Amino acid sequence: MSVVDGHREPRRAPEGARTRAFEEVLDRIEERIAAGGLTVGDRLPGERQLAEELRVSRSSVREALRALATLGVVSSQVGRGPDAGAVLTSRPDSALTELLRLNLSLSTLTMREVVDTRLMIEQWAAARAAGDGGAALGEMAEAVAAMDAAATPEEFVAHDIAFHMALAAASGNRLTSAIMRALRDAVRHYAIDAVLRLGDTADLQADHRRILDAVRDRDAEAATAAVTEHLARAYPG
Template sequence: MKNYELVLHRVEAELAAGRLRIGGRLPGERALAEQLGISRPSVREAVRVLEAMGVVRTATGSGPDAGTVIVAEPVSPLTAVLRLHLATNHLPMGDVVQTRVLLESWAAREAASRSPELGAVSALLDRMDEPGLSPEEFHLLDAEFHVALAGLAGNVLIAAVMESLRSAIHGYVLAAVPNLADWEATAVGLRAEHRGIVAALAAGDGEGAAGLVAAHIHGFYQAARLPS
């Protein structure tokens, strides 16, 4: 194990045990080096890795904001990793689509059983009905809608993965818009499908909502001629 990895494992263990939380500070560079028996450059390397992952923020000086502070939210590191993998074609689009179908279908089925509050997702649909939306504006709202749907299931990790996936593939979705024969007609269809999903959730029809979500996802990728 490399020396800097000792620091990463220490931070992971402290977070898992609840001794280190968001907003908390890591021990100083000298203290960590002495505790782990490694050099201060190795500690600095570990901190740079944690900062690149979005887990910590560093600030120099001696004020209240100085030091290395835990700032991570679950989505940030996941999104960065997924974007890199997609950029290097390590995640085939077909696999991404299958993953979305699995996660979102489960989330819809689970959400329907919980009698969810649908005001927020309905408000997003109303915003998508506004005239003159560009494809980019529409798909940003669409991404927010799908993440909100996943959140209705009450599973924090699935919501985080969904947000990461949607953020990571946003560019691919926009790039596919010119492949659509008629964007305006496609947008009308997507709006209707969204309304159908929400109606099924409101009726407590989990299987119906799950089926509509799966058809909605597959339908767009097929229309945009993306491999699914």
């Protein structure tokens, strides 16, 4: 019934260790990041080496790395050389997007909540962009022109996202920008539907130009109002 095995250490004492092996790996890697001064671009040891150092199996190491990859903190490349292996990155956008998409699928979030959150961020970002004066004006104007030239709803929405991302980026806050990006990506499909439903993008473009003008004029109040009306039009409540 039972093949002789004999290479197991049966948990060397119940010393409070209730954590699973991969969590131990997770903690150790986070320690190295926090203490060792590792930063974006640095490489982690290979999976096999990590497994040996931490005295766990490679599977456990892989599960830990998969968790970190899901959070957008590491990225793995196969092959050999300086660029191969697990590298520290910082791509929170995709993780946030996935989080939102799944929660929308599970109906633990509603579109209303997502759109309201987006409105909060855009109002805030528009006011800051108007106050700061316009580093983002160039990008925003380009996006408006590109939307004019867009042949399909997909194209239009792509440039629409670029417009609103430029506005968000003008706030200088990478966290709100990342959240904004994730919000847009998660509901990209709905945005395309909205464009199809409206049929005509002239009103949306008029809104965009009003936002652009308000930021150019450094009129925070007008920028906030323009953004509010724009979202009310695109996602009627």
